[in-house]
Amino acid sequence: MNAKSMVTILAVTYGFLGILPLFLGDSSIYMRILTMILIWSVVASCWDLIMGYAGIFSFGQVAFYVIGAYSSAILSVSLNVTPIVSIFMAGTITAIIGVIIGLPCLKLAGPYIALVTFAFQLALEPFLKGPLGKAIGSGGSRGIISVPPIHIFGMDFSSSELVPYFYLTLVLTLICSAVIVVILKSHWGTAFLALKDSEDFAASLGVSAFKYKLLVFAVTSFITGLFGALYVHYVGILSTRMLSMEVFTVLLIMIVVGGIGQYPGVVLGAVVTVTMNELLRPMGIYRLLIMGGMVVVIVLLLPDGVTGLIRKFSVFRMTKKRTEQLKHRNETHESSP
Amino acid sequence: MFIEIIEVIISGLLNGSVYALMAIGLALVYGVTKAFNFAYGSFYTMGGYFAWTLLVSLGIKGGYYTVFLTAIPFLFVVGYFLEKILISPLRKRSDWQMKAMMLTLGLSLFLDIGYISVFGPRLKSLPDIVEGTLTIGPFVFMNQDVVIFILSITGLLFFAWVLNNTRVGMAVQAVAQNPIGAQIVGIPKDRVFAATFAISTIMVGIGGILLSQKNFVNPQASTGIMIKAWVITAFGGMGSIKGSLYAALIIGMLEAFVGYYLGMIHIEIAVLTLLLITLAFRPQGLMGRE
Numbered sequence: 001m002n003a004k005s006m007v008t009i010l011a012v013t014y015g016f017l018g019i020l021p022l023f024l025g026d027s028s029i030y031m032r033i034l035t036m037i038l039i040w041s042v043v044a045s046c047w048d049l050i051m052g053y054a055g056i057f058s059f060g061q062v063a064f065y066v067i068g069a070y071s072s073a074i075l076s077v078s079l080n081v082t083p084i085v086s087i088f089m090a091g092t093i094t095a096i097i098g099v100i101i102g103l104p105c106l107k108l109a110g111p112y113i114a115l116v117t118f119a120f121q122l123a124l125e126p127f128l129k130g131p132l133g134k135a136i137g138s139g140g141s142r143g144i145i146s147v148p149p150i151h152i153f154g155m156d157f158s159s160s161e162l163v164p165y166f167y168l169t170l171v172l173t174l175i176c177s178a179v180i181v182v183i184l185k186s187h188w189g190t191a192f193l194a195l196k197d198s199e200d201f202a203a204s205l206g207v208s209a210f211k212y213k214l215l216v217f218a219v220t221s222f223i224t225g226l227f228g229a230l231y232v233h234y235v236g237i238l239s240t241r242m243l244s245m246e247v248f249t250v251l252l253i254m255i256v257v258g259g260i261g262q263y264p265g266v267v268l269g270a271v272v273t274v275t276m277n278e279l280l281r282p283m284g285i286y287r288l289l290i291m292g293g294m295v296v297v298i299v300l301l302l303p304d305g306v307t308g309l310i311r312k313f314s315v316f317r318m319t320k321k322r323t324e325q326l327k328h329r330n331e332t333h334e335s336s337p
Numbered sequence: 338m339f340i341e342i343i344e345v346i347i348s349g350l351l352n353g354s355v356y357a358l359m360a361i362g363l364a365l366v367y368g369v370t371k372a373f374n375f376a377y378g379s380f381y382t383m384g385g386y387f388a389w390t391l392l393v394s395l396g397i398k399g400g401y402y403t404v405f406l407t408a409i410p411f412l413f414v415v416g417y418f419l420e421k422i423l424i425s426p427l428r429k430r431s432d433w434q435m436k437a438m439m440l441t442l443g444l445s446l447f448l449d450i451g452y453i454s455v456f457g458p459r460l461k462s463l464p465d466i467v468e469g470t471l472t473i474g475p476f477v478f479m480n481q482d483v484v485i486f487i488l489s490i491t492g493l494l495f496f497a498w499v500l501n502n503t504r505v506g507m508a509v510q511a512v513a514q515n516p517i518g519a520q521i522v523g524i525p526k527d528r529v530f531a532a533t534f535a536i537s538t539i540m541v542g543i544g545g546i547l548l549s550q551k552n553f554v555n556p557q558a559s560t561g562i563m564i565k566a567w568v569i570t571a572f573g574g575m576g577s578i579k580g581s582l583y584a585a586l587i588i589g590m591l592e593a594f595v596g597y598y599l600g601m602i603h604i605e606i607a608v609l610t611l612l613l614i615t616l617a618f619r620p621q622g623l624m625g626r627e
Contacts, residue, residue, distance in 0.1 A: 057435060104617040111373045111575065112616065114438060115567045116609075122564055123609040130602045245560060249446050256439055260432070289450040295443025299436050300426060 003185045009264040010177055013271065014038075018170055021163050031162035033278050035234065038169045041270035042176050042227050044254040045263070046220035049180055052261025053192045054216045057110045060101060060117030061224060062251060063124050066242045068094045068225025069232040070128065073144045076233070078137040083150040087229040094225025095218045102217035106210055121248070125240045143239030150233045165234055172230065176223050177267075183219065184263060188212060249291055250277055256298050259305030268306055340475055345593045351482050353589025354489040355544050359562070360569035360581040361493065362540030365500075368576030369513040369533040372424050373434060375441035378563030379448035380412070380538045384545030385554035386452055387411060389461045401466050401546075408546060409539055416538030419444075420531040445559060452556040460553040463546075485547045492543060493582070496536075500578075509533055513576070541566070568612050574625020584623055 017034060024030040047061045072090035075081040081089065101120060105113045128138040138144070149161075150168070183189060191212050194202035199209060232238050250273060258269025280287040302309055363377055388404045391397050423440060427433040467480045500506035511519040512529045520526045541562075549555075569588050573580030588608060595607040615623065 051435065057438065104613055107620050108616060109575075109620070110434065111367070111438075112571055112620070114373065115564075115571050116613065116616065119564055119568060119605075119609050119612065122560070123605045126602050126605050130606075245446060245449075249442065252439060252442060256443075260435065260439075285450060285454055288446060289454060292443045292445075292447030292450060296423065296440055296447060299440040299443065300423065303427075303430060303436060 003181065006181055006184070006264050010181070010267065013264070013267050014170065014174060014177070017271075018167075021166055028162055031166060033274060035162070035166050035169055037271055037274045038166070038173045039227050039231055040251065040254060040274055041267045042173050043224055044251055044258070044266045044270050045177065045180055046224050047251065048255055048258070048260065048263060048266040049183065050216060050220050051255070052263075052266075053184065053189065053196075054213055055110075055192070055196050056106065056213055056217070057114040058105070058117045058217070059114050059248075060098075060120050062243060062248045063117070063121035064094050064098060064221045064224040065228040065231075066124065066240075067097055068228030069238055069242065070138055070144075071225065072229030073147045073232050073238050074137045076148055077144055077146070083148055083233045084152050087150070087226060087233070090229035091222045091226035094228070095222035098217050098221025098225075099214060102214050106213045106217070121243060125243045128240050141240070143237065143241075145237050147232050147236045147238060149236070150230075169230060169234075172226070176226075179219070179223070180263070183216070188216070192216075246288060249288070249295070250274075253291055253295055253298075255305075256295050257305050259302075259307035262304060262307035265305055265307030272306070341597075344476065345597045346590065347476070347478070348597075349590035349593030350586070351486050351589070352592055353586035354486050354493075355548055356565065356569055356589050357582050357585035358489045358492050358547075359541045359544040359566045360573070360585045361496065361578055362537035362544075363566045364570045364573065364576055364578050364581040365509075366533050366537040367570065368578070369509055370420075370424070370530045371434065372530075372534070373438045373441070374534075374537070375438055375563060376445035376448060377441075377537075377541055377566055378559035378561070379445045380416070380541045381545035381548075381562045382449065382452060382554065382556060382559045383415070384408060384412065384542030385463070385549030385558075386456060386461070387542070388463055388546045388549065389456075389554050392464060393461070400464075404546065405543070408542060412539045412542040413535045416535030417531045419538075420534035424534070425527060425530065445563070449556055449559050456556070458556065460555050462553050463550040466547075466550050481551060485551065488547060489544070492540065496540065505532065565608075568608055571622055572612050572615055574622030577622065577624045580622060580624030 017037065020034055021031065024034070043061060043065055047058070050056050050058045050061070068090045071093040072083070072086045075086035075089055076083050101117065105116050108116065127133050129141045134140045150165075191202070191207045194205070194207055195209050195212070203209060254269040254273045255266055256269070257272050258266035277287070277291070280290060283290070298305065304311070359377075359381065363374065366372065366374060387408055388401075391404050391407065392400070397403055423444065424437055427436045427440065430436060465481055466484050469480045471478045471480055471483060500509065508519070508524045508529050509532070511522070511524055512526055512533075516526055519529075545562075552558075565588070569584045570576075570581050572588065573582070573584030588611075591607060591611060592604050595604050599607075619625075
């Protein structure tokens with residue numbers, strides 16, 4: 001997809017989401033959903049960047065999100081750091097941890113990376129609940145209860161001020177999406193494309209797979225940690241429940257619905273998935289059953305997600321238009337002599 | 338002190354033998370089909386629920402003999418058709434490995450939640466396979482543990498025999514070495530893929546029956562088992578069967594010692610640390626080939 005249509009799709013989607021609070025600003029339920037759409041769309045975009053473009057099978061995205069959330073919460077509760085500073089510190093901490101995880105991982109073959117990063121997520125829960133986690137202030141299995149809201153320019157951004165918080169998130173979302181588009185369209189993106197097509201050939205031309213992959217790992221874990229931190233100052237409470245399979249699967253569905261490696265697609269995927277997740281909430285346990293079944297069905301029937309569907313449709317329309325043009329030209333040719 | 342250490346070693350061996358049964362199934366399926374099966378742990382739970390349905394819910398005659406005799410064909414059919422319907426259509430695409438991972442993750446959630454909605458969220462207990470204890474010198478063994486150990490070792494030996502001495506086993510090995518070459522000499526590759534998947538389902542399902550009658554049938558156990566089997570396979574070297582066997586015993590030991598001396602909560606962290614250190618020095622695992 002070229003940069004122009006990428007930016008257009010992003011601008012239309014986020015612009016539409018940005019207008020909605022004018023009509024829905026009074027309803028706290030809708031505002032919550034809108035905010036969560038923004039947060040998840042960025043986290044899922046980062047995952048798409050790692051998995052779909054850089055080709056790293058990283059399954060540690062939820063873990064980085066939770067690390068960001070915990071870092072910021074611990075910094076602001078235990079060390080009294082102002083939330084707006086602690087958010088960026090949390091992003092940096094997550095990026096450092098991401099690089100530490102990435103260093104051994106990136107030397108491994110694909111499925112090993114998936115395994116190590118997923119095992120990392122599973123080991124995070126006992127770590128945070130255990131004595132080691134308590135020592136750094138994770139609050140054990142009780143979690144952290146009173147995380148202070150973000151406070152800038154004499155304004156509070158928290159769950160009681162939904163509309164300002166939404167716009168704060170929107171600003172950060174736009175900045176991060178711009179960063180992602182720039183990465184994809186810079187020589188990084190080209191390098192990824194080259195590495196994906198033929199790693200050996202790209203390496204022979206001097207493209208260092210390791211360097212680019214480590215950089216993308218650092219950037220995406222920074223953004224993911226940042227949004228994890230943003231989330232925790234919004235809800236105000238934090239526990240290890242964020243590490244459950246449910247959160248992981250919901251994130252996975254966003255990518256599956258949007259299409260892997262089809263960048264703005266994943267943003268549409270986030271919009272669809274978060275909305276559907278909320279609509280299905282009254283169904284109780286069957287919601288997860290439907291979500292799990294949906295992953296299976298979509299992967300089988302729509303391998304490129306919604307983006308693939310749209311593309312197929314537009315290609316179909318284009319070929320139809322083209323055949324009509326050709327037909328028309330032939331007719332004029334025949335009639336002219 | 339000395340007796341304690343011996344007891345910990347024995348419990349490590351016991352864990353290790355069942356882990357070996359499950360991890361080797363996974364090593365086989367990865368080595369042959371290159372599909373990364375994230376729903377592996379759900380088949381473990383499926384084994385447990387199958388036994389529970391037969392023994393407790395339906396109360397059939399013959400106890401565990403009937404369970405094992407019916408479980409093997411049941412798990413084979415489940416595995417075979419899941420591969421045919423879900424995994425093999427994906428193979429046409431170049432990025433099918435990633436798609437297979439995502440699909441099996443979805444499948445695992447679907448199955449786990451499916452168990453909860455059919456059987457309820459509570460743990461189910463199975464009757465003991467045998468009762469009583471066995472005393473040798475200063476050591477006291479549960480008969481149950483002895484049977485688990487013997488059955489999983491028998492299972493492993495039987496599996497090794499099938500792989501090395503039957504036509505099916507040789508076909509599986511041929512496909513693992515060179516899928517295209519195997520196809521040229523007339524081995525039905527797709528059917529071998531499905532059969533391998535089915536065999537691995539049987540191995541983990543039997544492991545599930547064996548361990549569930551000792552612990553409980555728990556719908557939330559799947560993820561832990563899946564990750565354990567994967568860690569063992571990666572530690573031993575993806576696709577290397579011998580490596581998985583050693584890795585299973587080492588991880589079983591490590592768990593027993595860490596659980597005994599440091600507490601159960603540290604097990605997962607210790608296992609992951611061991612895996613990370615091993616992979617940092619040997620990216621292909623203990624016995625894996627480059």
